[in-house]
Amino acid sequence: MITWQDLTLDEQKDALARPAIANRADLTSKVADIIQLVKDKGDEALLELTAKFDGLTLDSVALPQEQAxxxxxxxxxxxxxxxxxxxxxxxxxxxxxxxxxxxxxxxxGVVCELITQAISSVGLYIPGGSAPLPSTVLMLGVPAQIAGCKRTVLCTPPDTSANNKGGVTAEILYAAKLCGINEIYRTGGAQAVAAMAYGTNSIAAVDKIFGPGNSFVTEAKQLVAQDPAGAAIDMPAGPSEVLVLADANANSAFVAADLLSQAEHGPDSQVILVSDSQILIEKTKQDIESQLTLLPRAEIAKKALANSRFILASSLENAVQISNQYAPEHLIVQFDNARDWLGKLDNAASVFLGAYTPESAGDYASGTNHVLPTYGYSKVLSSLNLADFTRKFTVQEITPSGLQAIGPAIMTLAAAEGLDAHRNAVGLRLDALTAKLDTLNDSPVSDSNLSGTKK
Incomplete structure (x- = not known):
């Protein structure tokens, strides 16, 4: 247990540090090599890497509809x-x-518009491996469907289980069907990201890539996003994390369960409990030990717990300050009257208020999106939402009289910035309007005849 008020500022910063990605330079090099291999060899590279990493020999990366x-x-x-x-x-x-x-x-005479349009083609990365995530299909597929994206591609590692070898899990496929997704490819890891970003014979490139993944997937997303010839991405997302704020009246079993629900995601996950009650912290530790014995993924959770923190705050206000400093992906508030604290919670990607609002609800079926910024990015980035699947563009239309009204100001500003071509683009039009007025011989003036049509 860490007593916050006993720490120096540097020690407090260290206490809230995320697990570092080991050998980052080596990871970047390996991922870059995979991306280049896919760019050079396309489908052949995808099939080779599937054989290498998944131990499966496939005839094609596309999942046949009959098999689905x-x-x-x-x-x-x-x-x-x-x-x-x-x-x-x-x-x-x-x-x-x-x-x-x-x-x-x-x-x-000056009309401005802001128009929302769906991104034409999107790629959804759905993790497989030890924990296939049909819930992520829904979190990505539903907003793509509502936005009206013309093309939605789904990539996921092939199922390696004996009863469905070489296919895709039934839950993922059914979720995809509900979302209207019919382009499904059996490829995972950095190679799947590369395929969606640059295209192969089977997989046409997409405009934007969405979805969480392991360190290789995360690194690949960031690399293709930095390449003008690559693809945009939803957000940088690292290992999963949760911070629980709990007061003395919180149910320690609930708190332990919430911490473990994130710890079982992977060994690089991080869970933090902040409370003003030492008794609550000690009870939670005991409950974690007892609940661990019941979990099939206990070994994974134990590794994640090595990155855990149990922090004793001097007050509930201090606990909130600690949370705001950490900026968690998931923030669970088990305070009495939890909603009363909402206005003081500055930095969190998704907030869960009250004892009966487990983080699991947001992961699956409350309705909010579980694709969230991690690693402190919640200070500046939003949780995934419908807007991420759209682009907005502006339209302006100006009548002759409208230009006469604002044109002189535009010319003055352009001159102040030394941009004479900008100034001339307006000045020439105003001169033309003045000349046209001179030829009208006192005829009634309107926007229509200023545009060249006399009444």
Whole structure:
């Protein structure tokens, strides 16, 4: 346990440090090599890397529709119902985020618009391996569907289980079906990111790539985003993390369960408990030990707990300050009257208020999105939302009289900046309007005849 008020400023900073990515330079080099291999050899590289990393020999990276249908048919009614419920919840929340276009006449004859348009093609990376994530299909596929993206590509590592070898898990496929996704490719890791960014014979390149992944996937996303010939990405997302704020009245079993729910994601996850109660902290530690014995992924969780912190704050206000400094991906507030503290929580990607709001709800079926900025990026970045699947552009249309009204100011500003071509682009038009007025011989003036049509 760490007593916050006993630490120096440097020690406090160290206490909130994320697990460092070991051998980062080596990781970058390896990922860059994989990306280049895919750029050079396309599908051949994807199949070679699938054989190397997944131990599977595939004829093609695309999942045949007949195989997808056969796999979905094996899914039980209970699993389908759960996916459908989550789909409905997520869809309702994201549909509420649809924004109308904006059209404003900023002054007479000057009309400005802000128009929202779906990104044409998007690529969704869905982790597989030890924990396939159909929930991530919904978190990415639903907003892509609502936004109206013309093309949605899904890449995920092939299933290596004995009963579905070389396919894709039924839960992922059913979630994709609900989202209207029919381009599904069996490839994972950095090679999948490279394929979506640059294209192969089978996979046409996309405009933007979404989704979480391991260190190789995260590194690949950042590398292709830095390349003008690559693709945009949703956000930099590192290992999963949670910070729990708990007062003396919090249920320690609930707190322990929330910490473990993040710890089981992977050995590089980080979990932090901040409380003003030493008794609560000690009880939570005991509950973690007892709950660990029941978890199939206990060994993974134990490794993540090595990066955990149990911090004793001097007060609840101090606990909130610590959370704001850390800027967690997930923030759980188990205070009495938790909502009363919401206005003081400055930096968190997703907030869970009250004892009966587990982080698991946000991961699956409350309706919010679980693709979130980590590593402190929540100070400046938003959780994934519908807007990420769209682009906004402006339109302006000016009548002759509108230009006469604002043109002189434009010319003055252009001259102040020494941009004479900008000034001339307006001046020539104003001169033409003046000349046209002179030829009208006192005819009634309107925007239509100023444009060249007499009434």
């Amino acid at each position: 249908d056969a796999i979905i048919a094996t899914l039980g009614a209970e699993q389908k119902a759960a996916i459908e419920l989550a789909y409905g919840q997520i869809k309702r929340f994201h549909e509420a985020q649809v924004q109308p276009n904006v059209k404003v006449e900023t002054s007479p």
